[in-house]
Amino acid sequence: MIIISACLLGIKCRYDGESRFDKELLSLIPDAIFIPLCPEQLGGLPTPRSPATINNGSGPDVINGHTKVINSIGDDVTEHFLRGAEEVKMIAQLMKIDTAVMKEKSPSCGVNFIKQGDVLTSGMGVTSALLYSVGIKLISSEKVAEDYVRYYHNRKRH
Ligand code: SF4
Incomplete structure (x- = not known):
């Protein structure tokens, strides 16, 4: 089983109420059972929602409390982002999943x-960032071929 950003499977969970269905990506990992999850929805944010950005930093800075996530109307949505990340991590650990295909950008x-x-x-x-911190292998949606071969096929050989 592999966790995947839900929007990549065609689920309309993006901030604009749309998906980013990626048929080609799925064809690169043909034998996987995907578990689609959207951390922003799991963190309690609605769909559609105002787009949000990390303020002067990246995911680890948010996790460490050094910066915040602010949406386009100025609301602090940091708690939602952290809660969603924790939910995805918990599901991965409960189901013993060690790989996640994540939507780049x-x-x-x-x-x-x-x-x-x-x-x-x-x-x-x-x-x-949170999944990476607990050892889950991340596959970028824009580098599936390289990342999948590097992680998944190597693991199968051992
Ligand atoms: S939070 Fe992740 S899964 Fe949800 S819409 Fe954004 S990129 Fe897709």
Whole structure:
């Protein structure tokens, strides 16, 4: 089983009420059982919702309490982001899942990049950072082929 950002499976959980269904991505991991989760919804945020950005930092800074997540109308949604990340981590640990395919560029799910407004910066989203901190292997939605081979196929050989 592999956790996946729910929007990648076609679930309309994005801030704008849409999905980011990625058929090609799924074809790269044909034999997986995916568990779709949306940390922002699990954290109690509605859909649609105002888009949010991490204020001067990335996921680890939010987890460490060094910065906050603020939405486009100025509300502090840090607690929702942290709660959603904890829920995803708890589900992963309960189900003994050690791999997650995460939607790149999201302030929750980004693996290598997050969007801060219109600017793309290096760094992990809040949920990806928490999953990474407990040893869960992260596969970027934009690097599935490389990351999947690196983690999953290597693991199968051992
Ligand atoms: S929080 Fe993650 S799963 Fe939810 S819509 Fe954003 S990128 Fe997709």
